[in-house]
Amino acid sequence: MTHRFFIPPDCIRSTEVRFPPETARQMQRVLRLSPGDKVVVLDNTGFQYDVQLEQISSGEAAGKILAQAKVTAEPRVRLTLLLALTQREKFEWMLQKCTELGAAAFLPVITSRCLVQAKEDASRKVPRWETILREASEQCERGLIPHLFSAQSIEQALHQVTSGNLGVPPAAFILSAHEQQVSLRAALERMNPSGIAEIYVLVGPEGGFTLPEVSAAVQAGFQPVSLGPRILRMETASVTVTALVLNQLGEMETKPQPRG
Ligand code: SAM
Numbered sequence: 257m258t259h260r261f262f263i264p265p266d267c268i269r270s271t272e273v274r275f276p277p278e279t280a281r282q283m284q285r286v287l288r289l290s291p292g293d294k295v296v297v298l299d300n301t302g303f304q305y306d307v308q309l310e311q312i313s314s315g316e317a318a319g320k321i322l323a324q325a326k327v328t329a330e331p332r333v334r335l336t337l338l339l340a341l342t343q344r345e346k347f348e349w350m351l352q353k354c355t356e357l358g359a360a361a362f363l364p365v366i367t368s369r370c371l372v373q374a375k376e377d378a379s380r381k382v383p384r385w386e387t388i389l390r391e392a393s394e395q396c397e398r399g400l401i402p403h404l405f406s407a408q409s410i411e412q413a414l415h416q417v418t419s420g421n422l423g424v425p426p427a428a429f430i431l432s433a434h435e436q437q438v439s440l441r442a443a444l445e446r447m448n449p450s451g452i453a454e455i456y457v458l459v460g461p462e463g464g465f466t467l468p469e470v471s472a473a474v475q476a477g478f479q480p481v482s483l484g485p486r487i488l489r490m491e492t493a494s495v496t497v498t499a500l501v502l503n504q505l506g507e508m509e510t511k512p513q514p515r516g
Contacts, residue, residue: 258294258295258296259283259287259289259295259296260295260296260297260298260304260394260395260397261275261279261283261295261296261297261298261394262298262299262300262390262393262394262401263275263276263279263297263298263299264276264299265299265300265301268297268299268305268321270321271320271321272318272319272320272321273297273305273307273318273319273320273321274316274317274318275316275317275318275319277315277316279317280312280313280314280315280316280317281314281315283295283309283312283317284312284313284314284317285314289309289312289317290309290312291309291310291311291312292308292309293308293309294306294307294308294309294322295307295309295319297321298327298393298394298399300399300400300401301399301400302326302327302330302399302400303324303325303326303327303399304324304325304326304327304399305321305322305323305324306321306322306323306324307319307320307321307322308320308322326399327397327398327399327400328511329396329397329398329399329511330358330398330399330400331358331360331502331505331507332453332505332507333360333452333453333454333455333501333502333505333507334360334361334453334454334455335358335359335360335361335455335456335457335498335501335502336359336360336361336362336363336417336454336455336456336457337350337354337359337361337362337363337457337459337494337497337498338363338365338413338417338456338457338458338459339362339363339364339365339459339490339494340365340366340367340369340370340459340460340461340490341364341365341366341370341371341372341373341377341378341407341461342370342371342372342461342462342490343371343372344381346490346491347364347381347385348384348385348388349491350490350491350494350495351385351388351389351392351402352388352392353491353494353495353498354402354494354495354498355388355389355392355393355396355398355402356392356395356396357495357498357499357502358398358498358502358507359402359498360400360402360403361402361403361404361405362385362389362402362403362404362405363405363407363408363413363416364378364405364406364407364408365407365408365409365410365413365458366378366407366408366409366410367409367410367460367461367465367466367469368466368469369460369461369462369463369464369465369466370461371461371462375406375407375408378406378407379406379407382404382406385404386401386404389401389402389404410458410469410472410473411472413458414472414473414476414478415476417456417476417477418476418477427444427447427452427454427455427456428455428456428457428458428476428477428478428479429443429455429456429457429458429478429479429480429481429497430457430458430460430465430470430473430474430478430479430480430481431457431458431459431460431480431481431482431483431493431497432460432465432470432480432481432482433460433464433482433487433488434464436482436485437482438479438480438481438482439481439482439483439484440481440482440483440497440500440501440504441500441504443479443481444501444504444505445504449504449505449506452505455501456478457497457498457501458473458478459490459493459494459497460490461490462489462490483496483497483500
Protein backbone atom coordinates (compact mmCIF):
# COMPACT_ATOMS: atom_id res chain seq x y z
CA MET A 257 0.00 0.00 0.00
CA THR A 258 1.35 3.44 -0.92
CA HIS A 259 1.54 5.79 2.06
CA ARG A 260 -0.64 8.90 1.84
CA PHE A 261 0.05 12.26 3.49
CA PHE A 262 -2.04 15.42 3.75
CA ILE A 263 0.35 18.38 3.71
CA PRO A 264 -0.24 22.16 3.44
CA PRO A 265 -0.79 23.20 -0.21
CA ASP A 266 2.09 25.68 -0.03
CA CYS A 267 4.50 22.73 0.38
CA ILE A 268 3.57 21.68 -3.16
CA ARG A 269 5.36 23.48 -6.02
CA SER A 270 4.86 22.86 -9.74
CA THR A 271 7.23 19.88 -9.93
CA GLU A 272 8.36 19.21 -6.39
CA VAL A 273 7.13 18.75 -2.83
CA ARG A 274 8.91 19.80 0.37
CA PHE A 275 7.42 17.93 3.32
CA PRO A 276 6.79 19.57 6.70
CA PRO A 277 9.40 18.50 9.33
CA GLU A 278 6.98 16.31 11.31
CA THR A 279 5.94 14.42 8.16
CA ALA A 280 9.61 14.01 7.25
CA ARG A 281 10.33 12.56 10.71
CA GLN A 282 7.38 10.17 10.46
CA MET A 283 8.54 9.06 7.00
CA GLN A 284 12.07 8.34 8.15
CA ARG A 285 11.69 7.10 11.72
CA VAL A 286 8.32 5.36 11.72
CA LEU A 287 7.76 4.31 8.11
CA ARG A 288 11.48 3.92 7.25
CA LEU A 289 11.03 5.36 3.76
CA SER A 290 14.09 6.09 1.62
CA PRO A 291 14.95 8.04 -1.54
CA GLY A 292 13.31 6.36 -4.53
CA ASP A 293 10.18 5.32 -2.59
CA LYS A 294 6.85 6.56 -3.94
CA VAL A 295 4.17 8.21 -1.79
CA VAL A 296 0.85 9.97 -2.44
CA VAL A 297 0.52 13.58 -1.32
CA LEU A 298 -2.85 15.26 -0.71
CA ASP A 299 -3.38 19.01 -0.62
CA ASN A 300 -6.81 18.97 1.14
CA THR A 301 -8.38 20.82 -1.77
CA GLY A 302 -9.31 17.56 -3.51
CA PHE A 303 -6.11 16.83 -5.48
CA GLN A 304 -3.55 14.08 -5.07
CA TYR A 305 0.03 13.86 -6.34
CA ASP A 306 2.22 10.82 -6.96
CA VAL A 307 5.60 11.76 -5.54
CA GLN A 308 8.97 10.02 -5.69
CA LEU A 309 11.17 10.80 -2.69
CA GLU A 310 14.55 12.28 -3.57
CA GLN A 311 15.89 13.35 -0.22
CA ILE A 312 14.97 12.29 3.30
CA SER A 313 16.45 12.92 6.72
CA SER A 314 14.89 13.24 10.18
CA GLY A 315 13.76 16.84 9.73
CA GLU A 316 13.61 17.24 5.96
CA ALA A 317 12.15 15.39 3.02
CA ALA A 318 11.56 16.34 -0.59
CA GLY A 319 10.44 14.60 -3.75
CA LYS A 320 9.45 15.16 -7.35
CA ILE A 321 5.88 15.10 -8.60
CA LEU A 322 5.26 12.32 -11.12
CA ALA A 323 1.51 12.81 -11.66
CA GLN A 324 -1.45 14.86 -10.41
CA ALA A 325 -5.14 13.91 -10.33
CA LYS A 326 -8.43 14.89 -8.75
CA VAL A 327 -9.53 12.52 -5.96
CA THR A 328 -12.77 10.80 -6.90
CA ALA A 329 -13.66 9.47 -3.44
CA GLU A 330 -15.34 12.67 -2.15
CA PRO A 331 -19.15 12.61 -1.92
CA ARG A 332 -20.96 15.32 -3.90
CA VAL A 333 -23.35 15.84 -0.97
CA ARG A 334 -21.92 17.53 2.13
CA LEU A 335 -23.16 15.75 5.25
CA THR A 336 -22.60 17.62 8.52
CA LEU A 337 -23.09 15.57 11.69
CA LEU A 338 -24.08 17.45 14.83
CA LEU A 339 -22.96 14.94 17.45
CA ALA A 340 -23.83 15.15 21.14
CA LEU A 341 -20.63 15.20 23.16
CA THR A 342 -19.93 11.96 24.94
CA GLN A 343 -17.09 10.01 26.50
CA ARG A 344 -13.72 10.23 24.82
CA GLU A 345 -13.37 6.81 23.15
CA LYS A 346 -16.93 6.85 21.84
CA PHE A 347 -16.64 10.34 20.35
CA GLU A 348 -13.31 9.53 18.70
CA TRP A 349 -14.74 6.30 17.31
CA MET A 350 -17.64 8.24 15.71
CA LEU A 351 -15.25 10.78 14.18
CA GLN A 352 -13.11 8.02 12.68
CA LYS A 353 -15.90 5.79 11.32
CA CYS A 354 -18.08 8.61 9.96
CA THR A 355 -15.02 10.11 8.23
CA GLU A 356 -14.39 6.77 6.53
CA LEU A 357 -18.01 6.68 5.40
CA GLY A 358 -17.85 10.19 3.91
CA ALA A 359 -19.11 12.79 6.42
CA ALA A 360 -17.98 16.29 5.39
CA ALA A 361 -18.06 18.04 8.77
CA PHE A 362 -18.63 17.50 12.50
CA LEU A 363 -20.15 19.87 15.00
CA PRO A 364 -19.85 18.69 18.65
CA VAL A 365 -23.04 19.64 20.48
CA ILE A 366 -23.73 20.00 24.21
CA THR A 367 -27.27 18.98 25.18
CA SER A 368 -28.76 18.81 28.66
CA ARG A 369 -28.26 15.04 28.94
CA CYS A 370 -24.69 15.00 27.56
CA LEU A 371 -22.03 13.23 29.60
CA VAL A 372 -19.64 16.10 28.80
CA GLN A 373 -20.96 19.57 29.64
CA ALA A 374 -17.93 21.90 29.45
CA LYS A 375 -16.89 23.46 26.14
CA GLU A 376 -13.34 23.78 27.50
CA ASP A 377 -13.13 19.97 27.79
CA ALA A 378 -13.99 19.80 24.11
CA SER A 379 -11.56 22.52 23.01
CA ARG A 380 -8.68 20.72 24.74
CA LYS A 381 -9.41 17.69 22.58
CA VAL A 382 -9.45 19.54 19.25
CA PRO A 383 -5.80 18.76 18.26
CA ARG A 384 -6.36 15.05 18.91
CA TRP A 385 -9.71 15.09 17.04
CA GLU A 386 -8.04 16.81 14.07
CA THR A 387 -5.34 14.14 13.99
CA ILE A 388 -8.02 11.43 14.00
CA LEU A 389 -9.84 13.13 11.09
CA ARG A 390 -6.63 13.51 9.08
CA GLU A 391 -5.43 9.95 9.69
CA ALA A 392 -8.86 8.48 8.91
CA SER A 393 -9.00 10.53 5.68
CA GLU A 394 -5.53 9.32 4.66
CA GLN A 395 -6.39 5.72 5.48
CA CYS A 396 -9.68 5.65 3.54
CA GLU A 397 -8.20 7.58 0.57
CA ARG A 398 -10.32 10.71 0.74
CA GLY A 399 -9.25 13.97 -0.84
CA LEU A 400 -10.60 16.28 1.89
CA ILE A 401 -10.31 16.18 5.66
CA PRO A 402 -13.74 16.75 7.27
CA HIS A 403 -14.19 20.19 8.83
CA LEU A 404 -14.39 20.31 12.63
CA PHE A 405 -16.57 23.07 14.09
CA SER A 406 -16.00 24.19 17.66
CA ALA A 407 -18.26 22.66 20.33
CA GLN A 408 -21.50 24.54 20.96
CA SER A 409 -24.65 24.28 23.03
CA ILE A 410 -27.58 22.81 21.13
CA GLU A 411 -29.21 26.27 21.02
CA GLN A 412 -26.10 27.83 19.47
CA ALA A 413 -25.69 24.94 17.04
CA LEU A 414 -29.29 25.22 15.82
CA HIS A 415 -28.88 28.95 15.47
CA GLN A 416 -25.65 28.56 13.53
CA VAL A 417 -27.19 26.09 11.10
CA THR A 418 -30.28 28.20 10.45
CA SER A 419 -28.77 31.67 10.63
CA GLY A 420 -26.56 31.18 7.64
CA ASN A 421 -23.17 30.60 9.25
CA LEU A 422 -23.38 27.13 7.82
CA GLY A 423 -25.84 28.12 5.10
CA VAL A 424 -29.63 27.70 5.18
CA PRO A 425 -30.20 23.95 5.49
CA PRO A 426 -32.15 22.47 2.61
CA ALA A 427 -32.23 19.15 4.44
CA ALA A 428 -31.87 18.84 8.20
CA PHE A 429 -32.88 15.93 10.40
CA ILE A 430 -32.95 15.20 14.11
CA LEU A 431 -32.61 11.51 14.98
CA SER A 432 -35.32 10.86 17.45
CA ALA A 433 -35.43 7.41 19.00
CA HIS A 434 -39.14 7.88 19.69
CA GLU A 435 -40.18 9.21 16.30
CA GLN A 436 -41.62 6.09 14.73
CA GLN A 437 -43.72 7.96 12.14
CA VAL A 438 -41.27 9.01 9.46
CA SER A 439 -38.31 6.89 8.57
CA LEU A 440 -35.15 8.53 7.29
CA ARG A 441 -35.61 6.68 4.01
CA ALA A 442 -39.16 8.01 3.54
CA ALA A 443 -38.08 11.56 4.44
CA LEU A 444 -35.26 11.46 1.90
CA GLU A 445 -37.51 9.95 -0.77
CA ARG A 446 -39.82 12.96 -0.51
CA MET A 447 -36.96 15.27 -1.45
CA ASN A 448 -35.46 15.62 -4.89
CA PRO A 449 -32.16 13.78 -4.30
CA SER A 450 -30.32 15.48 -7.17
CA GLY A 451 -31.19 18.87 -5.66
CA ILE A 452 -29.66 18.08 -2.25
CA ALA A 453 -26.20 19.54 -1.77
CA GLU A 454 -26.08 19.89 2.04
CA ILE A 455 -27.52 17.69 4.76
CA TYR A 456 -27.41 18.23 8.54
CA VAL A 457 -28.13 15.43 11.02
CA LEU A 458 -28.40 15.90 14.77
CA VAL A 459 -27.58 12.79 16.85
CA GLY A 460 -28.52 12.70 20.53
CA PRO A 461 -26.61 11.49 23.61
CA GLU A 462 -27.05 8.23 25.54
CA GLY A 463 -30.00 9.67 27.47
CA GLY A 464 -31.65 11.07 24.32
CA PHE A 465 -32.95 14.60 23.69
CA THR A 466 -35.35 16.36 26.03
CA LEU A 467 -38.75 17.34 24.59
CA PRO A 468 -37.86 21.08 24.57
CA GLU A 469 -34.67 20.24 22.62
CA VAL A 470 -36.66 18.30 20.01
CA SER A 471 -39.16 21.21 19.77
CA ALA A 472 -36.35 23.75 19.35
CA ALA A 473 -34.79 21.63 16.59
CA VAL A 474 -38.14 21.28 14.82
CA GLN A 475 -38.66 25.03 15.01
CA ALA A 476 -35.22 25.52 13.51
CA GLY A 477 -36.23 23.38 10.53
CA PHE A 478 -34.95 19.97 11.58
CA GLN A 479 -37.30 17.14 10.71
CA PRO A 480 -37.51 14.31 13.29
CA VAL A 481 -36.77 10.96 11.67
CA SER A 482 -36.48 7.38 12.81
CA LEU A 483 -33.88 4.75 12.06
CA GLY A 484 -36.37 2.02 12.87
CA PRO A 485 -37.96 0.30 15.86
CA ARG A 486 -34.75 -0.63 17.67
CA ILE A 487 -32.99 1.87 19.91
CA LEU A 488 -29.39 2.21 18.77
CA ARG A 489 -26.46 3.42 20.82
CA MET A 490 -25.51 6.90 19.67
CA GLU A 491 -22.32 5.66 18.01
CA THR A 492 -24.31 3.02 16.11
CA ALA A 493 -26.88 5.66 15.15
CA SER A 494 -24.19 8.05 13.85
CA VAL A 495 -22.50 5.53 11.54
CA THR A 496 -25.85 4.10 10.45
CA VAL A 497 -27.29 7.47 9.48
CA THR A 498 -24.11 8.42 7.61
CA ALA A 499 -24.16 5.19 5.59
CA LEU A 500 -27.91 5.32 4.94
CA VAL A 501 -27.95 8.98 3.82
CA LEU A 502 -24.96 8.61 1.52
CA ASN A 503 -26.18 5.28 0.17
CA GLN A 504 -29.65 6.63 -0.60
CA LEU A 505 -28.14 9.63 -2.37
CA GLY A 506 -25.96 7.36 -4.53
CA GLU A 507 -22.69 8.23 -2.81
CA MET A 508 -21.69 4.66 -2.00
CA GLU A 509 -21.26 3.69 -5.66
CA THR A 510 -17.77 3.18 -7.05
CA LYS A 511 -16.52 5.95 -9.33
CA PRO A 512 -13.87 5.78 -12.05
CA GLN A 513 -10.36 6.01 -10.60
CA PRO A 514 -8.14 8.91 -11.71
CA ARG A 515 -5.60 6.48 -13.18
CA GLY A 516 -4.57 2.81 -13.05
N1 SAM B 1 -33.29 6.45 25.83
C1 SAM B 1 -32.85 7.37 24.84
C2 SAM B 1 -34.01 8.20 24.33
O1 SAM B 1 -34.98 8.20 25.02
O2 SAM B 1 -33.94 8.84 23.30
C3 SAM B 1 -32.11 6.62 23.77
C4 SAM B 1 -31.03 7.44 23.20
S1 SAM B 1 -30.11 6.61 21.95
C5 SAM B 1 -29.15 5.52 22.89
C6 SAM B 1 -28.98 7.86 21.45
C7 SAM B 1 -29.37 8.63 20.24
O3 SAM B 1 -29.27 7.82 19.08
C8 SAM B 1 -30.78 9.17 20.22
O4 SAM B 1 -30.88 10.40 20.90
C9 SAM B 1 -31.03 9.34 18.74
O5 SAM B 1 -30.49 10.55 18.25
C10 SAM B 1 -30.27 8.18 18.15
N2 SAM B 1 -31.11 6.98 17.93
C11 SAM B 1 -30.95 5.76 18.49
N3 SAM B 1 -31.83 4.89 18.00
C12 SAM B 1 -32.59 5.55 17.11
C13 SAM B 1 -33.68 5.20 16.25
N4 SAM B 1 -34.16 3.98 16.22
N5 SAM B 1 -34.19 6.15 15.45
C14 SAM B 1 -33.70 7.41 15.46
N6 SAM B 1 -32.67 7.80 16.25
C15 SAM B 1 -32.11 6.90 17.05
